[in-house]
Amino acid sequence: MFKKSAAVLALAVALAMASASQAKTIIKLGHGTNEQFHMHRAMVKFKELVETGSNGELEVHIFPNSQLGPDREMIESVQSGILEMAVSPSALYSGWDPAFSVIELPYMYPSKAIALKVMHGEAGQKLLDRLENQGLIGLGYLESGQRQITNNVRAINKPEDLEGVKLRTMKVPAHVDTFKALGANPTPMNFGEVYSAMQQGVIDGQENPISIIASQRFYEVQKYLSLTGHVFTVYIPVISQQFFSNLPAEQQELIRKSMDEASEFQQQIISKEETEQLELIAKEGVEISELTSEQRQLFSDATESIRAKFRDSIGADVFDDWVAAVKAASAE
Template sequence: MIRKLAIALGVAAVGFSTVASAETLLRIGHGANEQYHMHRALLHFEKLVEEGSNGEIDVQIFPSSQLGPDREMIEGVQSGVLEMAVSPSSFFAGWDPAFAVIELPYMYASKDIALKVLNSEAGDDMLARLNDQGVVGLGWLENGLRHVTNNVRPIKAPADLDGVKLRTMKVPAHVATFKALGANPTPMNFGEVYSALQQGVIDGQENPIALIDSQRFYEVQKHVSLTGHVFTVYIPVVSQSFFSSLSAEHQQLLRDSIAAAEAHQQQLVNSEEAGQLEKIKEAGVNVVDLSEEQRQVFSEQTKSVRAEYRDQVGAEAFDAWVAAVTANTGN
């Protein structure tokens, strides 16, 4: 996998051969397309880093899985073949089970609570665990609250998911969540989802509103149900060897620029999500906005998943995260 990534980086570098004046090259890989708010947040990061380093760092962003799927990019960062990747937090659970706690079903009562926890001491402690994976975690970027889309029926209660063939991320906790809800979860790489929906290979998928919009899933789906079942987040990680090669000033520049990119991303999300949802409705998609009571039924049915993952995550890490959620609820 790492060899394939190295070849991909080599091919990609040909197009940038004229940009060789910067002392340091920082290549970033991620899986979303260029319209997605996370990519645009990274463009803000690029601007801040290049200006803040007086052109000494040249940032190049490779969206849409150009450098391969997320696990392959993370492995590239671990080996030092790639400088930086921005991938969902759940992938890091493959090396450290504690990361699974972030994306468990109905862990947070709202997105605001999730963001408070991520930017608290508990979030900092979680990022510090990445040092044992050979990478440096710079911060957090939103992916968002995930919602269900499908072509079978509106989803208003767990029973409505019965037998629905639903694409999920290749994340065991997500698969377990939809098994508990009665669906037929089907893990699949992100880049394959649109065509699989179009061809009827799967009935539906689940993603945040901004991805349903930017990936145009609404073109091949009849129903969107605002289940808000999982809050997902990206972790921008940098190769330890690359990071240690930077001056202390440039290391801090990367951290500060990610924090500024996160704030910029929140402005984008808050200003655009309502319009994206309206666009989906105007395309003829039936949008079901679940009540708090309806979501609570989903939460109750996935309680067993949260209990199961307390054992897998480890009681200490799990309980510390739940304590942070409790501390930030109602603040």
């Protein structure tokens, strides 16, 4: 009798465990950065919040370092429902909808704080809503970073200082056009070649967020770091519309709330680490300069034609709405 009861109990436990296992919903999340980058650590926070908040009913599996393919392929996988989530640079989404180019136009925002206000406000949400036309649900914005300039020619404190400087840039039309307008010689090249190209004098410098400049040790082969903040770049985390719509309302809300909290967590990391990274770069002998508000305005004026150039391709309604949101956030 005892043996029979024990067997029945063991079977019941096994069935319960199997049932619990089957009840779990797996969310695969892919992105292209490494595990040390602040965005990845924010996604680890997202995973913790989702799994804890759902009592284990949702399980998030993170695949960094482009393990699931390049960013564009990951986005397409989310669109088709093969992959549940991806976190990719906002510039990639402009391939489907040119409106997303508005985010990374040069000197669009007087400061990072205002950029974040715009993106986390009504204008930012309206832009995310457009992703539903692509089979995606946009969950918010995660910082990639403010792009700054390093070079071996001179400190960059006014537009004229860029005259003739051979600068590696991304293959983003607005970025290339910006540096041409400022008198530099923009030179797109593969990221992996940048350090040796600066070391050998093939290029004079490059532009990237502080976190990249520090992690790639560019300070070893550069004399000047100018905090120009010319472009603010972000990642947009997306989830499959088909997958998301099949989740219970409370799990949908949990995912949205968890991403918001992960974004706030990322800002805490960036605030702390950028200070430490700038101290490290200065200790290595790099001369660091920061634009005054007057100097920044000179750069903004010099790139006004670039912003205007992209208004039509972005869509006048989206562009004007974004500019109005920046002005409103600046006035607060």
